[in-house]
Amino acid sequence: MKHKKLPVVLCWHMHQPEYRDPRDKIYQQPWTYLHAIKDYVDMAAHLERHPGARAVVNFVPILLEQLDDYSVQIAQYLETREISMLRDPLLVALVEPEKITDPTARMTAVRACMRANEDRLIRRFEPFKDLVDLARSISVNTENGDYLSDQFIADLAVWYHLAWMGETVRLENTLVKQLMAKPLGFNADERVQLLALIGSLIAGIFTRYRALSEGGQVELSMTPYAHPIMPLLLDITAGKQTCPHDPQPQQVSYPGGSDRVQWHLQHGLDVFKRFFGVHPTGCWPSEGAVSEPTVHELAKAGFTWLASGDQVLSHSLQKQKMVESGCRHRVWQFDALSPALFFRDDGLSDLIGFDYQKWHADDAVADFIAHLMKIRHDCQDDDAVVSIILDGENAWEFYPHNGYWFLDALYKGLSTHPDIELTTFSEVVTKTYQRKTLQHLVSGSWVYGNLTTWIGSPAKNRAWDMLIDARLAFVKAQSAGQWDAQTEERNIQQLAICEGSDWFWWFGDYNPGDAVRDFDHLYRLQLTRLYELIGEDVPANLAVPLCLGVGENSTVEAGGVMRRGQ
Secondary structure, X not given: OOOOOEXXXXXXXXXXXXXXXXXXXOEOOOXXXXXXXXXXXXXXXXXXXXXXXOEEEEEOHHHHHHHHHHHHHHHHHHHHOOHHHOOOHHHHHHHOHXXXXXXXXXXXXXXXXXXXXXXXXXXXXXHHHHHHHHHHHHHOOOOOHHHOOHHHHHHHHHHHHHHHOOHHHHHHOHHHHHHXXXXXOOOHHHHXXXXXXXXXXXXXXXXXXXXXXXXXXXXXXXXXXXOOXXXXXXXXXXXXXXXXXXXXXOOOOOOOHHHHHHHHHHHHHHHHHHHHOOOOOEEXXXXXXXXXXXXXXXXXXXXXXXXXXXXXXXXXXXXXXXXXXXXXXXXXXXXXXXXXXEEEOHHXXXXXXXXXXXXXXXHHHHHHHHHHHHHHHHOOOOOOOEEEEEEOOOOHHHOHHHHHHHHHHHHHHHHOOOOEEEEOHHHHHHOOOOEEEOOOOOOEOOOOOOOOOOOOOHHHHHHHHXXXXXXXXXXXXXXXOOOOHHHHHHHHHHHHHHOOOHHHHHOOOOOOHHHHHHHHHHHHHHHHHHHHHHOOOOXXXXXXXXXXXXXXXXXXXXXOOOOOOO
């Protein structure tokens, strides 16, 4: 008897945290729009190129809001030519570097244009490499940007954006081809044209993914609004289930955790529907972090499926002393009210995230399919579903040509294979797959199956204590009943930003110094703004860095590519 096809779900997670200063809305880091023009457009283009392929694309709502904001500010600048419309210093450096008059700010702009993958983005393009080498020789000898001409800054910024451009854009766009054929001396009109292209690419993200969704090729799913670790908001001690001896914050609970989780879910749904016109039924919880209370909160919010990491499944099976014989690639659930639970194949997901970048694309895809065929053979009598879930942005710059050849071969190989069926989580849920029930669901995430990336070390614990102190101050100020509806909405929004997970990820002396510095500064800035908005005194400890990272001179590539392979 002929075996049935193996259902495979490719789920790409698109995520960046809030980078805007809430006071003046100036972007502190450019990674949102740079990943947009490089990765989000490329990922859409590959799916458009292979209409037989299917995938789940997961967006964090706070990312969608920032993408929309970039689209609007660029459009406003193009209409008015008022430089104040641009609230990202890197975009100002691109179109009007002469408006950056402070010497330190000029040097900061130049250093920003050196933050890219050395081999794949800088050394690939000879003019960019030469400009970066010159910039490095200057920056190590002076902090004074007065030595840098406007034309030098403009040329460096143009090549920085060309290097970050998506490979599908580079291959097809006439303007990009023209600019890349001109190594130096970009004039103001050319730079404005490049800005207009950046704006159109960002604006097109919404329409392209919406069209892919409406055509049935893509399922759009979401993460809670500002990417919080829900298990820790619900129970600050949740990490002790896997790491019982780790130190904990001084505070013993997060006030109103359930209400805050529901706010992130409901507000996230509202934002998502505003941009895509659909109400997602599936959720990739922030960092795949789940717990039994988290599952119940997601069920309460109406989600029909959620996903996490395979090691969470392993820990859960171990707790119930259950040796799972047969296929682990199944549809699971926690209890009768639970949404369907999917657990990513960590090995296969990490092959894409970390290993295949070193392989020839055809060899990598052949190896990937061989792994899938082994799973199909081993699970031939079960309702198997293979879940491949990883970051849709950070891995690709470690690949040649932004992963163009690998992704092209992957979609072609999987969508045309006679024994593989590319599908979506929602489609699996609607079919009569037999679900396996877990007696226990151990709190954990896709990272090692635990929560140690966000809690349990001195700097992370201090960060939680600072957040809980701010939450208590918030509750006190809110209870005074002095806020009107608009003020309350603004303050709750700022609280949500402070509850995001990215700040905690970076706190640790094992991380690169530049990244720790950036995210440490951002976290303390966001907490400071929260205190200012609610009218409470800013604690003195918010002026003191939490940690320094590996070293002051260490670097982070491309806004966090070293951060995750998810």
